[in-house]
Amino acid sequence: MERKKLILVGNGMAGVRTIEEILKLARDSFEITIIGNEPHPNYNRILLSKVLQGDMEVTDITLNDWGWYQENGIELITGETVTKINSLKKTVITNSGRVEPYDELILATGSLPFLPPIHGVDKKGVTTFRDIGDTEVMLAASKKYKKAAVIGGGLLGLEAAMGLINLGMDVSVIHLGPYLMERQLDPTAGRLLQDELEKQGMSFYLEKQTQEIYGDQRVKGLLFSDGTSLEADLIVMAVGIKPNSEVARESGIGVNRGIVVNDFMETDLPHVYAVGECAEHNGMVYGLVAPLYEQGKVLAKHICGVETNPYQGSVSSTQLKVSGVEVFSAGDFMEGEDKKSLKVFDEQEGIYKKIVLRGNKIVGAVMFGDSSDGNRLFSLIQKKADISDRAKVSILQSSEIESGKSQVALMSDEEIICGCNGVTKGTIVQAIRQQGCSSLEEIKACTSASRSCGGCKQLVGEALDLTLGKSYMANPQKEAICGCTRLTRDEVIEEIKAKRLSTVKEVMFVLGWNNEEGCSKCRPALNYYLGMVYPEEYQDERESKFVNERMHANIQKDGTYSVVPRMYGGVTNSTDLRRIADVVDKYDIPLVKVTGGQRIDLLGVKKEDLPKVWEDLDMPSGFAYGKSLRTVKTCVGEQYCRFGTQDSMSLGILLEKKFEGLQTPHKVKMAVSACPRSCAESGFKDIGFIGIEGGWEIYVGGNGGTHVRGGDLLYKVKTVEEVMEITAAYLQYYRETANYLERTSAWIERVGLDYIRATLDDREKRKALYGRMEKALSVLKDPWKEIIENNRVKEQMFNSMFFS
Incomplete structure (x- = not known):
């Protein structure tokens, strides 16, 4: 059967979740293309504040990495915006002029930040807080400027403000309303939150309307309508969002506040659907993730021809931590008209709880300081439960929970534990009992519980404890290599050796992987572990490697590639430079850049040109994409520098030629400096060498990335032979004991420098x-051996690698 062409416009959480559901139902029915305007794969927008605060990196909030799209046969087009839908020809057109045909079209364009018509809003130093690009702007500003103003006292504005405070900025929040987070909190909870945030260093300007943002080209401050002003170097606009429905409107699709859809998420154009923050259902536009995922499930079943109940709208709830303070709200939480409230307020402990009743039914709730009853109350609201036979105050003061009983134990199987993904207690218990899940990571992989905001992790842990009992408590939770298995790295390697497992598929089958295909996290890890255990026998599996390693180039945000030829020790010659220049001209490569590792990076290479580029370069690969030795940076050394005490260039070239192509758990960078001035920055590399009178100092575990770490002195040695022996033994110990994707800096902190040194001090162990x-x-296998030994990249090999 011929597959239908399905296009998803928008690479965000709601749209990609819909695709995930479609893959579960009818994996082989569609040829899927996703078009996103950001240069990133699908990520968790909810956790952007964690990136801003420095608790996470972008990779930590990625939901579906580049490999996921390839594994599922999905074409991902990044950095392009769909500008027109031609419903007669059934095509979409992007801002680059690309034309893509479709049989079924899903619009998941999300929302746009609302920018009020304030004079000066277009000045430098004004940003929104909606995506990774905005986060990067704020991080950069915090390094240069000190005063920040956040316009908007809602959830997003407060998260931005706390992130900037953690970055060392002086932060003021300007809010038009009389109290904070009025969409999620009542006045009492809002003012309690303000008191707590003021203690954490935040300043507030309530009931203030911004009239102008002043400054020359860059902002200098705000002018309010009452004539007062506030100085600021950075202004974050967080006053609200609006559905991104322009492409639908321009294409003749019905739009009100958002793109109007029916109960099956269909627009008024055949075969065109909308889901997520851009969609309007029965006059409602939802901005929380749980309703969007509910919509996605209905749409996925409908588009796959599976019978489903129609979408009937959602009762929203919010349960989160704002700067460490627990808050919760659900339903219609403002009393008045035919609604009455019941409140409990412990001012000394800072705990406030309120339920709102219409007759004998709870229709809303607000909590501050303690949100542990949130799931239970939300369940009562959703069920429209009659509580006339219960003492109403007991609803807010659960004696069972206060007496120490598990909250999950009191929940029915139908009650939701993970509100973001709509996962019930019964679903989690079923995954534990029937699928053998025994850890948080396995529950996340099987059910998606805790995959979004992570606020339900404690409840998932209670469910595991409650279901597994002593077996859960007796075994401390191990860090499995991924959610496909409960086995740790050490257990997997032990089983590979004991059972003589020889392929990635065999490992997953014999060791009982939950997902028989594995995932983009475990397959590269297994490929590495097999190669490390059996260096002479194992055939490297190209399909189990990351996309950059398969392509021998780094994919860029616009879909082109970056090619980096090897320059041993950062040393080059006129022949190689002419060759590079010729390749740049011949293939119209738009950018040539000298990297921090003393190499030349050719950026903007088209995928189809990669084989010929490598052939014409006739130079070995610099492995800029690999989990291997990347560079050995050197200074000019004693031959040229009047301060140099050792020949740094010769040692750097020797090290690079010795270890190039070696697969390691993560990238490895080295540097060689001829004297303690350390011009090559040897103290911040995975392995660094500093020349001293009569020998070398060897430093290990340095890292110059987001988590800067200075290297530790491992040894002082006298000869180059000692340098090479110790480096080889140290790298091999790292290869054998580190987790896959664990940098040497993290490995040293986990294992301990003293333990590593003691191992290397043992002459027999070092020799082994x-x-x-x-x-x-x-025994380096092709293509590595061909690149390294023959210094030649054959067109035939690359054609088979790239286009087979």
């Missing part, structure tokens, strides 16, 4: 490690 390293280096 060196021997295993020599074996690993001696």
Whole structure:
């Protein structure tokens, strides 16, 4: 059967979740293309504040990495915006002129930040807080400026403000309303939150309307309508969002506040659907993730021809932590007209709870300081439960929970534990009992519980404890290599050795992987572990490697590639430079840049040009994409520098030629400096060498990335031979004991420098490690061996690699 062409416009959480549901129902029915205007794969927008605060990196909030799209046969087009839908020809057109045909079209364009018509809003230093790009702007500003103003006292504005405070900025929040978060909190809870945030260093300007943002080209401050002003170097606009429905409107699709849809998420154009923040259903536009996922499930079943109940709208709830303070709200939480409230307020403990009743039914609730009853109350609201036979105050003061009983134990199977993903207690218990899930990561992989905001992790843990009992408590939770298995890295390697497992598929089958295809996290790890255990026998599996490693180039945000030829020790010559220049001209490569690792990076190479580019370069790959030795940075050394005490260039070239192509758990960078001035920044590399009178100092575990770490002195040695032996043994020990994707800096902190040094001090152990390293280096397989030994990239090999 011929597959239908399905296009998703928008690469956000709601749209991609819909695709995930479609893949579960009818994986082979559609040829799927996703078009997104950001240069990133699908990520968790809810956790952007964690990135801003420095608790997470972008990779930590990625929901579906580049490999996921390839694994599922999805074409991902990034950095392009759909500007027109031609419903007669059934095509979409992007801002680049790309024309894509469709049989079924899903619009998941999300929302746009609302920018009020304030004079000066277009000045430098004004940003919104909606995506990774905005976060990067704020992070950069915090390094240069000190005063920030956030316009908007809602959830997003407060998260931005706390992130900037954590970055060392002086932050003021300007809010038009009389209290904070009026969409989620009542006046009492809003003012309690303000008191708590003021203690944390935030300043507030309530009931203030911004009239003008003043400054020359860059902002200098705000002018309010009452004539007062506030100085600021950075202004964050967080006053609200609006559905991104322009492409639908321009294409003749019915739009009100958002793109109007029916109970099956269909627009008024055949075969065109809308889901998420851009969609309007029965006059409602939802901005929380749980309703959007409910819509996605209905749409996925409908588009796959599976019978489903229609979408009937959602009762929204919010349960989160704002700067460490628990808040919760659900339903219609403002009393008045035919609604009455019941409140409990412990001012000393800072705990406030309120339920709102219409007759004998709870229709809304607000909590501050303690939201542990949130799921239970939300369930009562959703069920429209009659509570006439219960003492109403007991609803807010659960004696069972206060007496120490598990909250999950009191929940029925139908009650929701993970509000974001709509996962009930019964679903989690079923995953534990029938699918053998025994850890938070496995529950996340099987059910998606805790996959979004993570606020339900404690409840998931209680469900595991309650269901598994002593077996859960007796075994401390191990860090499995991914959610597809409960096995740790050490257990997997032990099983590979004991059972002589020889392929990735065999490992997953014999060791009982939950997902028989594995995932983009475990497959590359298994491929590495097999190669590390059996260096002479294992055939490297290209399909199990990351996309950059398969392509021998780094994919860029516009879909082109970055090619980096090897320059040993940062040393080059006129022949290689002419060759690079010729390739740049021949393939119209738009950017040539000298990297921080003393190499030349060719950026903007088209995918189809990669084989010929490598052939014409006729230079070995610099492995800029690999989990391997990337560079050995050097200074000019004693041959040229009047301060140099050692020949740094020669040692750097020797090290790079020795270890190039070696697969390691993560990228490895080295540097060699000829004297303690350390011009090559040897103290901040995975392995750094500093020349001293009569020898070398060897430093390990340095990192110059987002988590800066200075290297630790491992040894002082006298000869180059000692340098090479210790480096080989150290790298092999790292290869054998580190988790896959664990940098040397994290590995050293986990294992301990003293333990590593003690291992290398043992002459027999060091000799054995060196021997295993020599074996690993001696059997480097193609394409590595061809690149390294023959210094030649053959067109035939690359054609088969890239286009088979």
